[in-house]
Amino acid sequence: MSLSVFDLFTVGIGPSSSHTVGPMRAAGTFARALRDERLLPRVASVRVELFGSLGATGHGHGSVKAVVLGLAGHAPDTVDPVAAQPMVDDVAATGKLELAGRHVIGFSVDDDVVLHRNRRLDFHSNGMEFHAFDREGTPVAVRTYYSVGGGFVVDEDAAGEKAVVEDATPVEYPFSTGDELLSHTDRTGLSISSIMLANERARRTERETRDGLLEIWSVMRECVERGSTTRGVLPGGLRVRRRAAASREDLEAAGESGDRLGAMEWVTMFALAVNEENAAGGRIVTAPTNGAAGIIPAVLHYYDRFVPGADEDGIVRFLLAASAVGMLFKRNASISGAEVGCQGEVGSACSMAGAG
Incomplete structure (x- = not known):
């Protein structure tokens, strides 16, 4: 069991690996799961709930923007940083989001991304819940993810388990200490x-x-x-x-x-x-x-x-x-930073102080 050098060094966007890169990957994973499970045609709306540190820092650390981009099918390593905010602004202005880049749904950036500033999930402070509903409001899919630091994301099945699921490829010189x-x-x-x-x-x-x-x-x-x-x-x-x-x-x-x-x-x-x-x-x-x-x-x-x-x-x-x-x-150890001390619109300044 091991990690690769390319697990540690990944291309992404700022301001936070835990609060921006992780949520974008989680949202993208949720959207792809809906696509791969052929659920997209049934989905009429999506609600995302951010808990703990993610809910507290939300807009300031780019978590809301990251979620919108991820739902739209963008990834941290390929999204154009210059075009990212205009894309989110367009969703906010039109009330429409192209889920997984192929299925248009109604979406309110202000209402459908819920920031729980004083609630956290048990497993980790960077918790996210994704809900997809059909036209009658019946749940189509629900997933829980955690951004555990450095852009790594685990799902609800990892709760209580080791946070980092390592590559099972046998290597010549394994080490953990x-x-x-x-x-x-x-x-x-x-x-x-x-x-x-x-x-x-x-x-x-x-x-x-x-x-x-x-x-x-x-x-x-x-x-x-x-x-x-x-x-x-x-x-x-x-x-x-x-x-x-x-x-x-x-x-x-x-x-x-x-x-x-x-x-x-x-x-x-x-x-x-x-x-x-x-x-x-x-x-x-x-x-x-x-x-x-x-x-x-x-x-x-x-x-x-x-x-x-x-x-x-x-x-x-x-x-x-x-x-x-x-x-x-x-x-x-943990490389997940920026707990509830960096909040709201000062999030980008907190990232200058070393929040991960």
Whole structure:
């Protein structure tokens, strides 16, 4: 039983892996189930109820928007972040939603997505219930899902079970603790990244793993570029101004000083650029949460810009090793952030503070 590096590093949108990516995946799963079970023609309306942390942060962390997009058949890794809000606005204006991208139903964004700010489901604070009804109001399908962190979603059958259902593919070097991982490196003489690469070979070729990780790196680079060149105000009631673009201009004007500590100013800017893109609902790499998504791109940009001899092999090794550490936390702890402390319209500012 194991996780893949591509379970930890996934492309999505901000501002929260638990509150945006997870609900979009849950809504998409519900819509696809209706399609696959041939229930779509019977459905006349859908009601979604968000509980606990999801209900408390709702609009501020993009959960309502995510649910609407997911019901319409969009996925976090492919939806256009620029077009996302206009699509939701269109549903709100017309009162119509194309369920699973193929069956039009009446839908009120304000009334059919219910935010329970003071109620939670027993299994997890990020609980969601999806209800589909026919024209007479008779239930067609009901599903419960939980967003358990890092964009992972489990259904009601997982209640009381292990939150992360791992891949049953046997791998060469299985581990679930740090001691087990290090014992593999001691016994074989392999690095952590080599251990991870060997395990990935159980699922895909080494070339496919490498190409996939370089694509992740490409999305990170694009995110930093957007975040460090875009000005304006972040979404949310606090009216927080973007700072990364001004910081980049100052650093470029100052030039290269050769001071190693000065490079840390660049690292800060790289991380801030990603965090601001995340807070704005832009495309990012969940690594392993949205709230922490600025850290790995910042380190990689430092390596790429300031370390002599930096190359794509080094990028791949770093992502493999980082994923091993992330897997240990995903198995043995929780990476689901942003409980009821970040609420309402300040949600995007909370995401800047590290809510996942």
